[in-house]
Amino acid sequence: NEFAVNEAGTSKKASATQVQDFLGIKKLTLASPYTNSTTTGTKVTGLDFTGLVAGTYYVCWVLLFQSAATGTSVKFGVNYTGTVTRMSMTAQFPSAGVVAATGTWEDDLNVTTGAVWGYLITRTESTTAPNLGPWVGVTAANVDHFCKIEGVVVVSGIGGLELWAGSEVAASQITLSAGSSGMLVRRA
Numbered sequence: 558n559e560f561a562v563n564e565a566g567t568s569k570k571a572s573a574t575q576v577q578d579f580l581g582i583k584k585l586t587l588a589s590p591y592t593n594s595t596t597t598g599t600k601v602t603g604l605d606f607t608g609l610v611a612g613t614y615y616v617c618w619v620l621l622f623q624s625a626a627t628g629t630s631v632k633f634g635v636n637y638t639g640t641v642t643r644m645s646m647t648a649q650f651p652s653a654g655v656v657a658a659t660g661t662w663e664d665d666l667n668v669t670t671g672a673v674w675g676y677l678i679t680r681t682e683s684t685t686a687p688n689l690g691p692w693v694g695v696t697a698a699n700v701d702h703f704c705k706i707e708g709v710v711v712v713s714g715i716g717g718l719e720l721w722a723g724s725e726v727a728a729s730q731i732t733l734s735a736g737s738s739g740m741l742v743r744r745a
Contacts, residue, residue, distance in 0.1 A: 581743030591722065591733040598634050598687040598723035601733060606741045607717040609639070613744040616646075617707040618720055621734040624695045624702070629729040630662065631722060632690030633706055634683030639716025641682060646708030648677045648689040653696050660693035662702040684721050691725030701734060709744075 559570040577583065587603045604618060622631050635646045651666060651674060652658040658675035666672055677689050695702055710718065718741065724731045 583741040585739045587737040590735050593723050594730040596727050598685050598721040601720045604739045605719040611713050613711045615742045618739040620704045620737040621701040623732045625730040627698050628694045630692040630694050630725040631731045632687040634687030634721035636682045636684045636719045637716050639714040642711040642713050644710045649705045650675050662695040664697050664700050664702050687721050687723050
């Protein structure tokens with residue numbers, strides 16, 4: 558797609574990507590599933606934002622994941638390959654609790670009986686030892702569960718913002734589903 562642009566009296570065209578870049582917006586979608594069967598976190602290739610410059614960024618990853626067993630949860634970490642001045646990230650998920658979060662991810666809940674969200678927050682980067690989780694487990698194995706990771710990061714140099722993930726239990730697989738996505742907005 559192209560859009561008509563008038564720059565200082567000269568007619569030009571701009572693509573949707575050029576407009577997004579101008580506005581400071583980047584979007585990503587996971588093309589194929591990511592899996593991990595270890596407690597060691599690995600980078601979720603395909604959901605990392607590269608080529609960032611000094612500034613303040615809002616990031617949001619909207620994820621669907623599955624666990625091979627009800628006693629296995631996922632854990633996440635966020636890393637920046639350059640220098641971070643400040644960072645605050647949250648992981649949010651629907652909890653199986655009706656009046657309080659239980660730490661067990663819910664995949665299907667009747668909201669007429671109550672609905673509770675669970676949260677974790679961190680100010681520190683992490684890679685192989687993800688610090689957003691783990692939780693207790695999931696209500697059902699091998700079905701999609703929803704998670705949103707969002708926050709603000711202030712960086713002072715060039716680098717990339719990365720999402721890392723691992724399993725709570727060794728030899729028990731977690732899978733981030735294809736179609737999970739991320740959005741990054743550079744704040745002025």
